[in-house]
Amino acid sequence: MGTMLMIGGVLVGCMIMLVVILILVSTNYKLYKYYRKFKDNLFWNSFLRYLLTSILKLMVASATTLILIEDWEAKWVQAAIAIILLIVLGSSPLWVWGIIYKNRSVLAKPSTKQKIGSLYAGLNLNSMWQSSLMVIFLGRRIFFIILMYSNTE
DSSP states (O other), X not given: OHHHHHHHHHHHHHHHHHHHHHHHHHHOXXXXXXXXXXXXXXXXXXXXXXXHHHHHHHHHHHHHHHHHOOOTTXXXXXXXXXXXXXXXXXXXXXXXXXXXXXXXXXXXSHHHHHHHGXXXXXXXXXXXXXXXXXXXXXXXXXXXXXXXXXXXX
């Protein structure tokens, strides 16, 4: 769990750097090519691979944290982080579907495969069921978490 959390922290740092570079680009157009290169090469594919590999671990850790908290007033920050993680990760099938749906006309292009190819690698994109396999995969993981923690007292 510690390694995935560290990778997540690095990705969040990269997203913050991306926002800073975007602000700088708005004042200096010469930096735009660096912004695009950084965004295209690092952000999408790394973030999506991290999501796909760590969603189950992060959701289990967040749900376990919520169950084990006894003094909510003293640990409200920890509970808030766990709740935010559960909401964001729980909604991930919706935004994965949105990303695939929005880009459905350009999914075969090499530039799109470089950005979001890990969502549909090896799938027949002409079939509705195969193109939505990642959404089903993430939804199944979330359903597993709901089943696992629904009966705790």
